[in-house]
Structure formats: structure tokens, C-alpha cells
Amino acid sequence: MELIQIVHGQIAYSLDLYKKLLSLEHGNVVVSPLSISAALAIIAGGARGETLNQMVSHLKFADSNLMHQYFMHIRNTVLKDSSSDGGPTSNFANCLLVDKDLPLNQRYRDLIREYYGAESSAVDFPSQAEWARSQVNMWVSQQTRGKIPELLPANLVNSATKMIIANAIYFKGQWEKKFDSWRTRDEPFFLLDGRTVSKPMMTSNDKHYIKNYGSFKVLRLPYRKGTRGDQAFSMNILLPNSRDGLLQLEKDIDATATAWFVEHLPELREPVPVSNFLLPRFSISTGFEVPVLLWSLGLQLPFDPDRSDLSGMLDELPGSFPPLFISNVVHKATVEVNEEGTVATAATATGVSFGSLALPQLEDFVADHPFLFLIREDHSGTIMFIGRVVDP
Incomplete structure (x- = not known):
């Protein structure tokens, strides 16, 4: 095998x-x-x-x-x-x-x-x-x-x-590139039931590893590597384009999605300019x-x-x-x-x-609504944690 x-x-x-x-x-x-x-x-x-x-x-x-x-x-x-x-x-x-x-x-x-x-x-x-x-x-x-x-x-x-x-x-x-805490600000986060709550949002002007797949985007946030070089960890965030799109995204996770995770997540290797970036602390x-x-x-x-x-x-x-x-x-x-x-x-x-779509030249990533995330080791493809954030 x-x-x-x-x-x-x-x-x-x-x-x-x-x-x-x-x-x-x-x-x-x-x-x-x-x-x-x-x-x-x-x-x-x-x-x-x-x-x-x-x-x-x-x-x-x-x-x-x-x-x-x-x-x-x-x-x-x-x-x-x-x-x-x-x-x-x-x-x-x-x-x-x-x-x-x-x-x-x-x-x-x-x-x-x-x-x-x-x-x-x-x-x-x-x-x-x-x-x-x-x-x-x-x-x-x-x-x-x-x-x-x-x-x-x-x-x-x-x-x-x-x-x-x-x-x-x-x-x-630790992130490969940390976020400046002084830039974190309260912004609206849109819940699945239509309500809006105010949450601290991290932001950045750096380039980020983002790819657009039509109905959702994927962000890869790499963690700082050791000098040994045999590990490469990252958090991957799957953000639906629609504010209420998480439930459909989760329905689409099936047997064919397994191959998608193997084939497409490693593609996130080139950072792109970002016009607007927001990610909640959670x-x-x-x-x-x-x-x-x-x-x-x-x-x-x-x-x-x-x-x-x-x-x-x-x-x-x-x-x-x-x-x-x-x-x-x-x-x-x-x-x-x-x-x-x-x-x-x-x-x-x-x-x-007992008993995939072509990557545009300029992207944004505004995670102001529910999303899916996973923490993985990229060399082996091992998923250590998987989850969802519906209210940070």
C-alpha cells in the first residue's frame, strides 16, 4: 500500500x-x-x-x-x-x-x-x-x-x-507571518440564523496563500517550520462565498472530496496579493x-x-x-x-x-461568516484536527 x-x-x-x-x-x-x-x-x-x-x-x-x-x-x-x-x-x-x-x-x-x-x-x-x-x-x-x-x-x-x-x-x-495585534478590530460576523455579532477580526496586508474554487475559497496559513525540515504544518480554512453556504459545503464533503483534499490543498504554494483580509480570533x-x-x-x-x-x-x-x-x-x-x-x-x-478555477491576480479573504477549518501536516497529508466555526 x-x-x-x-x-x-x-x-x-x-x-x-x-x-x-x-x-x-x-x-x-x-x-x-x-x-x-x-x-x-x-x-x-x-x-x-x-x-x-x-x-x-x-x-x-x-x-x-x-x-x-x-x-x-x-x-x-x-x-x-x-x-x-x-x-x-x-x-x-x-x-x-x-x-x-x-x-x-x-x-x-x-x-x-x-x-x-x-x-x-x-x-x-x-x-x-x-x-x-x-x-x-x-x-x-x-x-x-x-x-x-x-x-x-x-x-x-x-x-x-x-x-x-x-x-x-x-x-x-506560531504563524510563519504573525498578525499585528494592534490591527485587530471588531467587525460584524454573520451567523447562520441571520443574526450579526461583533467579533475581533485579525487583518493583514501581506500576500496570502488563497485559491478560489468558485463556490468557496481556501486559505492556507503556514506555521513556522523547524530547521529539521521534515515537518510542514498549516491551517487550511474553507470559506463559502455565500454567508449561509457552510451547510452546503459540508454536504459536498463526500468520497470524491477525499481526492480533492489530496490533489488541491498542496497547490496552495504561491502567495497572492490580497485586497481585503479578515479572519476572526476563535x-x-x-x-x-x-x-x-x-x-x-x-x-x-x-x-x-x-x-x-x-x-x-x-x-x-x-x-x-x-x-x-x-x-x-x-x-x-x-x-x-x-x-x-x-x-x-x-x-x-x-x-x-467484559462480556478548480484560474486564480485571479488579486484576491480577498473575508471570513466574516461560518467556515470549515483543518490543521494538517503537509508533507504527510495527515489531518490532525478538523472543525467548523459558526460563531467565534
């Missing part, structure tokens, strides 16, 4: 998850498909039979080996911290808490350590459920620099829990339980206590142990955009229990 096919699959998964999320969330939205898929991939490392096949297919990989290699590449290259080289501060971390009576096998321990950098810790869930919950929340808070202080809500972890798998992503990047967060979305996307076996096969995690179980299954998946994501750059974070925890 070539890298371009993996990229196509990862983008398709991101868009599928985003579209399903819109059925639950109607306001501002941000989600990290990369965080959710990494947590699922760790579980898939211990799946067998049809459960494994369904998980690998759901995550849009050809086989499990490529899946694990991809996430090792994410950890070791794409999201390797480059702050010491002048680039973004980034982090991709995973951890496991396992019931002390659950015989996690060595092969699975080795797999999650090698590919995901994850170590497992033993917990007595029947007597330490609340302590385990607080430990995961503390770990997530540390990994996200306090941006996600509580991932697991009260009562989600209990005596029936046998394992918690958590993933955390942190990204802090700070949004989203938190939700994921199983209903994954179920609707066809991932069902690992959630079914009667059919789930996660036996690859374990040494042979005594007859008194029923099969393992995924009892819940919780995800939170945040993004803050201002004149300096962006801070974006995400965390996912799983509980395992």
Missing part, C-alpha cells in the same frame, strides 16, 4: 467522522480523527478474527501491519516535537491502565510499546476505579498542558472496567462520547459483548472470564487561534470491559 493510498484513507476517515459528528453537534465543532483512530488502533492490536478485520477496515487500512507502522510514523516523525529547532511544539502520547487480574500478554505489551510508545500500568479497578479515573485525567492534563483538565467524567470508570486506553495530542504552532472546544458515531460508521463488533474478540491482548483466560469488549470511547478537542498562532489539543479514552 503506497503512502498516497494511506493518506487517502486517513482523509476519508477524517471526513466521515466529521460529517457524522455534525448530526450531534450543530454549533462550533472541533475533533481530532487522528486521536480517535490511534486509540482504536491500539485496541485493534489485540483484536482477532472478524473483530480485527472490521477495525482495520473501519480505520481504512489495507492490513494491521500498515496501520501500526503508520501510527509509529506519526509518533516518530509527523508529531515529533520540533520546538528546539524553532518549529511547533507537538506531542503524541498513549497510555494503558489494566486491571491487575487481567493477564496482558507480552506480545501485546511489546506491540504497543514499539509502535505507540505506550506502557501499561496495573490497577485494582474494583477498589481503585475513581483513583484510576483521576490518574487518566491527570495524565491527559499533563500531556495537553492543562488544556483538557478532565477527559473522563464522574462514574464513567467503575468496578466492571478492565482497561483504559488513552491517547493525547498537543500542538502549538477558541472552541468539543467533547462527546464516540460509540454512536463509530457504530453508525460500521464499527460494531468490538462494542458487542457477545461477538467481540479482543483475545490477542491476553494470555489464556480462565473459564470464569467473559470476553472483553469496548464499553465506551470519550473524546475531547480544543483549538485556539489568535495573532500569534494556534494551540490545539485532543484526547481520547476507551474503556474496555
Whole structure:
């Protein structure tokens, strides 16, 4: 499987998850498909039979080996911290808490350590459920620099829990060209319901990477690169020309849009003069339980206590142990955009229990109405975050 096919699959998964999320969330939205898929991939490392096949297919990989290699590449290259080289501060971390009576096998321990950098810790869930919950929340808070202080809500972890798998992503990047804060001014922002609100808008006279696709425009805002040169991060904003055009733009995101993202976003390499530029500062967060979305996307076996096969995690179980299954998946994501750059974070925890047009010479980009955005690593095409701003 070539890298371009993996990229196509990862983008398709991101868009599928985003579209399903819109059925639950109607306001501002941000989600990290990369965080959710990494947590699922760790579980898939211990799946067998049809459960494994369904998980690998759901995550849009050809086989499990490529899946694990991809996430090792994410950890070791794409999201390797480059702050010491002048680039973004980034982090991709995973951890496991396992019931002390659950015989996690060595092969699975080795797999999650090698590919995901994850170590497992033993917990007595029947007597330490609340302590385990607080430990995961503390770990997530540390990994996200306090941006996600509580991932697991009260009562989600209990005596029936046998394992918690958590993933955390942190990204802090400075714009290649920062905006002057003294030029930021309040301007009207037009909401989908027709109301108008006043919001701080950043502006700039610099050239920008903009391309017009007829019904919408795309802006690429690159982040400052490190001297290593093996990473190139950017925020891409898809702005409908119509003030109420976001809903139609989101409807148009389908299987054919996957190829569009691969083929057209890399074209934004030449900055163009801008006649008028406005972009709101914004700070949004989203938190939700994921199983209903994954179920609707066809991932069902690992959630079914009667059919789930996660036996690859374990040494042979005594007859008194029923099969393992995924009892819940919780995800939170945040993004803050201002004149300096962006801070974006995400965390996912799983509980395992038993049972184109020609570019004009002069463009404008006035983001005074709802738009879609994504944060990606350009060399690999990896989408780390995707979301919408309907009210900054």
C-alpha cells in the first residue's frame, strides 16, 4: 500500500467522522480523527478474527501491519516535537491502565510499546476505579498542558472496567507571518440564523496563500517550520462565498472530496496579493462520547459483548472470564487561534470491559461568516484536527 493510498484513507476517515459528528453537534465543532483512530488502533492490536478485520477496515487500512507502522510514523516523525529547532511544539502520547487480574500478554505489551510508545500500568479497578479515573485525567492534563483538565467524567470508570486506553495530542504552532495585534478590530460576523455579532477580526496586508474554487475559497496559513525540515504544518480554512453556504459545503464533503483534499490543498504554494483580509480570533472546544458515531460508521463488533474478540491482548483466560469488549470511547478537542498562532489539543479514552478555477491576480479573504477549518501536516497529508466555526 503506497503512502498516497494511506493518506487517502486517513482523509476519508477524517471526513466521515466529521460529517457524522455534525448530526450531534450543530454549533462550533472541533475533533481530532487522528486521536480517535490511534486509540482504536491500539485496541485493534489485540483484536482477532472478524473483530480485527472490521477495525482495520473501519480505520481504512489495507492490513494491521500498515496501520501500526503508520501510527509509529506519526509518533516518530509527523508529531515529533520540533520546538528546539524553532518549529511547533507537538506531542503524541498513549497510555494503558489494566486491571491487575487481567493477564496482558507480552506480545501485546511489546506491540504497543514499539509502535505507540505506550506502557501499561496495573490497577485494582474494583477498589481503585475513581483513583484510576483521576490518574487518566491527570495524565491527559499533563500531556495537553492543562488544556483538557478532565477527559473522563464522574462514574464513567467503575468496578466492571478492565482497561483504559488513552491517547493525547498537543500542538502549538506560531504563524510563519504573525498578525499585528494592534490591527485587530471588531467587525460584524454573520451567523447562520441571520443574526450579526461583533467579533475581533485579525487583518493583514501581506500576500496570502488563497485559491478560489468558485463556490468557496481556501486559505492556507503556514506555521513556522523547524530547521529539521521534515515537518510542514498549516491551517487550511474553507470559506463559502455565500454567508449561509457552510451547510452546503459540508454536504459536498463526500468520497470524491477525499481526492480533492489530496490533489488541491498542496497547490496552495504561491502567495497572492490580497485586497481585503479578515479572519476572526476563535477558541472552541468539543467533547462527546464516540460509540454512536463509530457504530453508525460500521464499527460494531468490538462494542458487542457477545461477538467481540479482543483475545490477542491476553494470555489464556480462565473459564470464569467473559470476553472483553469496548464499553465506551470519550473524546475531547480544543483549538485556539489568535495573532500569534494556534494551540490545539485532543484526547481520547476507551474503556474496555467484559462480556478548480484560474486564480485571479488579486484576491480577498473575508471570513466574516461560518467556515470549515483543518490543521494538517503537509508533507504527510495527515489531518490532525478538523472543525467548523459558526460563531467565534
